[in-house]
Amino acid sequence: MNILVTGGLGYIGSHTCVALLEAGYNVIVADNLCNSKEETKNRINQITGKELTFYQLEVTSDYAVEEIFNQHEIDGIIHFAGLKAVGESVEKPLVYYYNNIVSTMVLARACQKYGVKRFVFSSSATVYGDNKAPFIEDMKLLPTTNPYGETKAMCERILTDIAKAYPVFSVALLRYFNPVGAHESGLIGEAPNGIPNNLMPYVTQVAKGKLEKLRVFGNDYPTIDGTGVRDYIHVLDLAEGHVAALNNLKEGAHVYNLGTGQGTSVLKLVKAFEEANGIKIPYEIAARRPGDIASCYADASKAERELGWTATRNIVAMCRDAWNFEKTYRKHGENTKKVLMLF
Numbered sequence: 001m002n003i004l005v006t007g008g009l010g011y012i013g014s015h016t017c018v019a020l021l022e023a024g025y026n027v028i029v030a031d032n033l034c035n036s037k038e039e040t041k042n043r044i045n046q047i048t049g050k051e052l053t054f055y056q057l058e059v060t061s062d063y064a065v066e067e068i069f070n071q072h073e074i075d076g077i078i079h080f081a082g083l084k085a086v087g088e089s090v091e092k093p094l095v096y097y098y099n100n101i102v103s104t105m106v107l108a109r110a111c112q113k114y115g116v117k118r119f120v121f122s123s124s125a126t127v128y129g130d131n132k133a134p135f136i137e138d139m140k141l142l143p144t145t146n147p148y149g150e151t152k153a154m155c156e157r158i159l160t161d162i163a164k165a166y167p168v169f170s171v172a173l174l175r176y177f178n179p180v181g182a183h184e185s186g187l188i189g190e191a192p193n194g195i196p197n198n199l200m201p202y203v204t205q206v207a208k209g210k211l212e213k214l215r216v217f218g219n220d221y222p223t224i225d226g227t228g229v230r231d232y233i234h235v236l237d238l239a240e241g242h243v244a245a246l247n248n249l250k251e252g253a254h255v256y257n258l259g260t261g262q263g264t265s266v267l268k269l270v271k272a273f274e275e276a277n278g279i280k281i282p283y284e285i286a287a288r289r290p291g292d293i294a295s296c297y298a299d300a301s302k303a304e305r306e307l308g309w310t311a312t313r314n315i316v317a318m319c320r321d322a323w324n325f326e327k328t329y330r331k332h333g334e335n336t337k338k339v340l341m342l343f
């Protein structure tokens with residue numbers, strides 16, 4: 001079966017390509033490399049001993065996407081391609097709305113034109129906004145505080161409406177919690193450019209001595225130790241969740257949380273990292289980060305019930321593999337991000 005994976009050389013996409021190839025799927029990747037490197041293709045091939053097909057192209061272009069459909073019989077699409085930096089989305093809303101929404105519509109249109117019935121979409125727990133955790137799929141969604149989050153909510157809506165009108169279209173809307181970690185080989189992982197915004201890549205760079213200390217954003221939240229609580233999920237579990245979603249698609253649009261169901265505070269994650277890797281992480285308490293919520297974790301029971309999927313890797317494995325990638329990756333050199341188009 002041929003699966004088109006957009007954004008397949010990015011962080012989550014690359015791990016999912018590994019899982020798909022290992023599950024016996026043929027993988028065709030479309031990625032414009034705006035936040036990834038072509039070298040990742042070789043790493044995926046090296047890990048799996050199999051070959052994926054790669055097209056460097058713009059998923060917002062009908063013309064470019066149709067080239068793929070003219071070359072291959074596509075049986076399903078996993079759509080990862082998107083821009084994901086929350087702060088940047090506030091500064092460049094048009095870039096975010098255009099990229100994330102147009103790419104989804106271009107692919108949906110290609111599905112109709114070429115009779116593709118299977119579609120898996122990368123959504124985010126951010127669509128729950130300030131609801132009270134644990135987040136459950138049928139909660140009323142609350143507004144997010146940034147254009148990035150809005151693009152996810154809008155794409156969910158667009159795909160749901162299409163599936164209502166054309167019930168043969170089977171869509172899984174996967175709401176990821178906080179993906180961390182890397183493939184245990186250390187060959188692929190998350191390599192953000194510049195100073196990371198997210199906690200785990202920040203911690204690994206402190207461990208490496210590239211950054212002096214972690215700033216813990218707030219210790220006065222109503223949580224176990226006052227610091228923010230999140231549902232960290234190993235990226236390999238997340239990747240396997242995509243294979244499960246693809247294998248269990250049913251007609252209509254269906255939402256699934258992909259999380260562990262466990263909340264971990266910032267200080268607990270720091271402690272787990274120190275214990276897993278034997279490295280001290282210096283930190284200081286700083287002000288709350290605007291837009292942050294106190295607690296975000298999943299009710300992950302629907303994915304278990306309907307997809308037969310559950311996350312199996314614990315926080316120690318996440319910390320160990322994140323650090324292993326940071327050590328290994330830096331030996332291979334820094335990422336080279338292309339400058340995004342400016343509006």
Ligand code: NAD
Nearest residue numbers: 007010011012031032033034035036059081082084122124
């Ligand atoms: P990533 O930036 O590592 O990967 C995205 C990939 O898409 C990159 O390789 C990039 O080059 C490519 N891309 C972007 N726009 C494109 C376009 N117009 N045409 C072709 N390729 C394009 O990000 P990721 O962390 O792997 O995230 C994958 C998806 O999951 C994104 O849609 C993101 O919004 C969503 N998501 C991520 C997280 C997270 O914490 N990483 C959480 C929730 C949801």
Ligand code: UD1
Nearest residue numbers: 086124126178197198199202215216217228229266291292
């Ligand atoms: C971020 C995004 C969110 C996205 C999610 C998963 C923001 C504002 N939100 O959220 O939209 O869906 O990633 O990709 O960027 N923290 C520190 N110090 C740091 C970094 C983080 O204390 O240097 C804390 C945060 O306050 C939070 C926790 O660590 O409590 C996790 O932060 P982060 O990794 O950025 O993820 P999210 O806040 O969940």
